[in-house]
Amino acid sequence: MSDSQVPSSSGQGAGGRRRSWAELLAGRVKRQKYNPERAQKLKESAVRLLRSRQDLSALLLEVEGLQCKKLCLSNLIDCGSSEAHANHSSSFIGSALQDQASRLGVPVGILSATMVASGVGQICAAPVDPSHPVLLTVEQRKKLSSLLEVAQYLLAHNMFSRLSFCQELWKIQNSLLLEAVWRLHVQSIVSLQELLESHPDMHGVGAWLFRNLCCLCEQIEASCQHADVTRAILSDFVQMFVLRGFQKNLDLRRTVEPEKMPQVAVDVLQRMLIFALDALAAGVQEESSTHKTLRCWFDVFSGHTLGSIISTDSPKRFFSHTLTQILTHSPVLKGRPSTDAALSPTCLGNAVSLLPCSL
Structure with missing residues (x-):
């Protein structure tokens, strides 16, 4: 065999043709037994x-x-x-x-x-x-x-x-x-x-949903051409949050690890409620973007929106929880000057009036 027929270190074969890695390694790898x-x-x-x-x-x-x-x-x-x-x-x-x-x-x-x-x-x-x-x-x-x-x-x-x-x-x-x-x-x-x-991240997805739902509510009130789609999206999310967040025997303080979905649902509903109460206490301007967002959010809690889950006790527990949150929001001790953060009697009445009469 001549030297020209012996593969060089540069990987060239006979006739100066560069050999592929597959050719260089052919026959040098031993077959291994199957190892699960x-x-x-x-x-x-x-x-x-x-x-x-x-x-x-x-x-x-x-x-x-x-x-x-x-x-x-x-x-x-x-x-x-x-x-x-x-x-x-x-x-x-x-x-x-x-x-x-x-x-x-x-x-x-x-x-x-x-x-x-x-x-x-x-x-x-x-x-x-x-x-x-x-x-x-x-x-x-x-x-x-x-x-x-x-x-x-x-x-x-x-x-x-x-x-x-x-x-x-x-x-x-x-x-x-x-x-x-x-x-x-x-x-x-x-x-x-x-x-x-x-x-x-439970809190992360709650914050993400809060931001997106606020944008969605603003779009509905802006009478955009996609109103039917936006209302259907909002309705489906609200139904899920109320049903899963206030389902029967829900106890977020139990010793075993709680389910994520009820926590996410309660977190989003709580964020929206606090956002609304803080805005009302601060004196939100009518027809502002915040006012439009809040009006849309509370309008969604109508009998039509929650009709599919009205047979459960979840809506009643949700509205009871909401009323408690409204009445106890930013409490002011007797004899202490009221602050801008506290709800005025007018704002309190407006907030309570947003709840369904069926409560």
Whole structure:
């Protein structure tokens, strides 16, 4: 054998051709026996890699090559016609995801959940009308609807992890629009309760909901063109908060770890009530944005809004709690000059009048 036929240290083979790593390493790696523990660790490592990857489409391209361009996420969420749906049918996408999950060595449910969450994030991050910071545009709704159709198919065929989806979704909380969260509930991807319970920070999600609900109330009072959607969103959230926050035998002081959802519900309702009482005590200007927000918030507690849960005792417990909070808000000791923070008799009467007569 001549020297030219012996691979050099630079990796060149016969004729000066540079040999690939696969050729260099061929035959040098001994076959290892199957080790279940090692296989599980590899799968966990692959899942961590998948969850930490910012550009999922780029990762899939690395695994699948150019053929994966057929399933680029940007193409999927831009589906806007029947032709596009025909080219990217849910069954085709599901089959491709199964292939990709097998190549990556991760459960298909986790890959699908990550992909859909990434799509929701891209849709919500698109330019929105600054006057509607909690609502989707018509185009965004169209794209989200297409994406959620795929998610429904994946769910129906046990190829979608709800828990992983919720975890991935909260990673983009700052750009997540409240309407998108609500539509996940309406289209039976994940319920509002399931999504909120999965949040790692109870107080953080309470503050996020408070800010978004205030914006939502302001939009309703502004008589925007999406009034029906905004009222449906607000109604569904309020019903859930009252039902879960003031359910029977709820005791937040029990020794065992309490459920998250009742705590989140009580926290949001309490934030809104304190916000209202403080504004009334400070003398909120009529027709100001704060006044519009409060008027909308208290209007939602009508018999129509709470009609679906009126057969339970939750509304009665909620209104009793609210009345107690109003009567004890910023108390002033007898003989002590009143402060601006205390409710005047007029403001107190206005606050109490906001409660339903049925109380």
